[in-house]
Amino acid sequence: MDGKGKIEWAEKNMRVLSRIRKRFEEEKPLDGLRIGMALHVEAKTAALVRTLVAGGAEVAITGCNPLTTQDDVADALRKEERVSCFARRGMSREEYYNALNAVLDFEPDIIIDDGADLIYLIHEKRKVIADRILGASEETTTGVNRLRSMEEDGVLLFPVIAVNDAYTKYLFDNRYGTGQSTWDGIFRATNSLIAGKKVVVAGYGWCGRGIAMRAKGLGAKVIITEVDEIRALEAVMDGFDVMTMDEASLVGDIFITATGNRDVITRKHFLSMKDGAILANAGHFNVEINVEELEKMAHEARELRPNLREYNLGNKKLYLLADGRLVNLVSGDGHPIEVMDMSFANQALAVEYIAKNAEKLEKKVYRMPEELDREVARIKLETLGIKIDELTEEQAKYLSDWREGT
Numbered sequence: 001m002d003g004k005g006k007i008e009w010a011e012k013n014m015r016v017l018s019r020i021r022k023r024f025e026e027e028k029p030l031d032g033l034r035i036g037m038a039l040h041v042e043a044k045t046a047a048l049v050r051t052l053v054a055g056g057a058e059v060a061i062t063g064c065n066p067l068t069t070q071d072d073v074a075d076a077l078r079k080e081e082r083v084s085c086f087a088r089r090g091m092s093r094e095e096y097y098n099a100l101n102a103v104l105d106f107e108p109d110i111i112i113d114d115g116a117d118l119i120y121l122i123h124e125k126r127k128v129i130a131d132r133i134l135g136a137s138e139e140t141t142t143g144v145n146r147l148r149s150m151e152e153d154g155v156l157l158f159p160v161i162a163v164n165d166a167y168t169k170y171l172f173d174n175r176y177g178t179g180q181s182t183w184d185g186i187f188r189a190t191n192s193l194i195a196g197k198k199v200v201v202a203g204y205g206w207c208g209r210g211i212a213m214r215a216k217g218l219g220a221k222v223i224i225t226e227v228d229e230i231r232a233l234e235a236v237m238d239g240f241d242v243m244t245m246d247e248a249s250l251v252g253d254i255f256i257t258a259t260g261n262r263d264v265i266t267r268k269h270f271l272s273m274k275d276g277a278i279l280a281n282a283g284h285f286n287v288e289i290n291v292e293e294l295e296k297m298a299h300e301a302r303e304l305r306p307n308l309r310e311y312n313l314g315n316k317k318l319y320l321l322a323d324g325r326l327v328n329l330v331s332g333d334g335h336p337i338e339v340m341d342m343s344f345a346n347q348a349l350a351v352e353y354i355a356k357n358a359e360k361l362e363k364k365v366y367r368m369p370e371e372l373d374r375e376v377a378r379i380k381l382e383t384l385g386i387k388i389d390e391l392t393e394e395q396a397k398y399l400s401d402w403r404e405g406t
């Protein structure tokens with residue numbers, strides 16, 4: 001496939017980001033800056049890279065997951081002026097870290113990360129370059145959690161904007177993006193019918209809700225597992241069955257993890273699962289399903305279709321998708337274009353914000369500034385041709401006046 005065509009199609013439908021790119025072309029807010037990125041290298045990410053370059057930046061990029069790079073898009077990016085791309089699909093762990101190091105050799109002023117591997121590498125092994133870094137932005141829940149822990153431990157070396165925590169990110173990307181793209185990845189890997197199946201979703205956070213909502217729409221019987229009592233209760237009231245993974249493992253046909261945690265599905269669950277059960281992860285790295293244990297238990301393992309691996313446990317066969325890594329990005333194109341439009345509009349604005357405000361920022365994790373978050377929503381509504389009402393002066397006064405009553 002031609003990566004250039006994919007990028008063109010994505011850009012045509014990323015109308016918020018395109019608007020920001022046009023402004024960046026005129027104002028050049030990133031002139032003279034070097035940006036080092038670790039994101040899933042595919043067409044929507046390429047559109048973000050081109051936006052940053054339009055703003056005057058030089059960019060070095062690699063993947064944030066060894067299996068999610070689309071090589072044709074990486075090739076197309078290599079042909080762009082002012083872009084160095086080190087990503088390739090199917091990297092070993094060593095190659096993955098070599099590529100992250102190559103991004104740091106480029107001496108970036110600003111970092112864009114997804115999962116915090118690149119930022120962690122700076123703190124672990126490349127502290128010398130931390131001094132020149134003005135700030136970073138982080139794309140995903142797990143990355144933000146890791147960075148908040150670093151801040152709490154007093155070890156964070158530069159400011160970070162938690163792009164994940166923007167309303168126009170997690171409410172749409174994590175929920176509707178993961179909701180749709182996880183199923184897209186599962187369809188492509190399995191060609192299975194979902195109607196009537198028992199689908200177990202581990203984690204009822206923003207991603208889990210999206211996955212469960214779409215499973216219901218496809219006609220599945222949905223079971224949720226949780227460790228948080230409030231989220232479990234929300235799942236109950238949303239109409240889903242809630243049980244422990246020990247119970248769910250006996251009845252599920254398809255298991256999907258979206259917790260950001262490790263060892264959510266382990267040996268004891270593999271032992272109680274039905275023959276033919278399908279396992280997929282849409283959450284975090286490759287630790288939610290304990291793949292190592294599954295490999296040890298299996299007499300034989302073989303790839304039956306792209307991204308579908310059969311494990312023969314003797315009395316039954318289990319099927320793991322995408323090596324237990326993000327099924328939506330390994331076995332599909334990740335989130336749909338229109339949702340990444342908002343996520344990456346936030347990234348572009350976060351980078352501009354760091355460039356303009358670096359001196360004022362401390363070594364903390366900041367929320368995305370709300371005015372920028374709302375700007376993304378405003379532009380998105382405009383591009384959809386949707387108008388909304390405005391508060392009258394009297395209404396604004398009424399809402400803020402504690403004297404008003406019956």
Ligand code: NAD
Binds near residue numbers: 205208
């Ligand atoms: P979240 O914090 O909103 O939700 C996670 C939920 O998992 C929480 O409700 C938590 O209580 C629950 N949980 C934790 N441990 C559990 C366990 N052992 N069993 C059952 N439930 C458990 O986070 P989120 O925004 O939904 O993100 C979840 C993960 O997905 C993160 O790792 C995030 O980085 C990742 N993510 C992936 C994609 C993607 O494209 N696949 C998109 C966005 C986020």
Ligand code: SAH
Binds near residue numbers: 173177329340
């Ligand atoms: N790097 C880790 C962390 C999870 S990635 C890992 O690979 O396991 C989850 C993030 O991927 C989400 O926050 C989402 O914004 C991003 N994402 C989803 N679809 C994408 C796409 N099509 N292109 C680029 N990023 C995408």
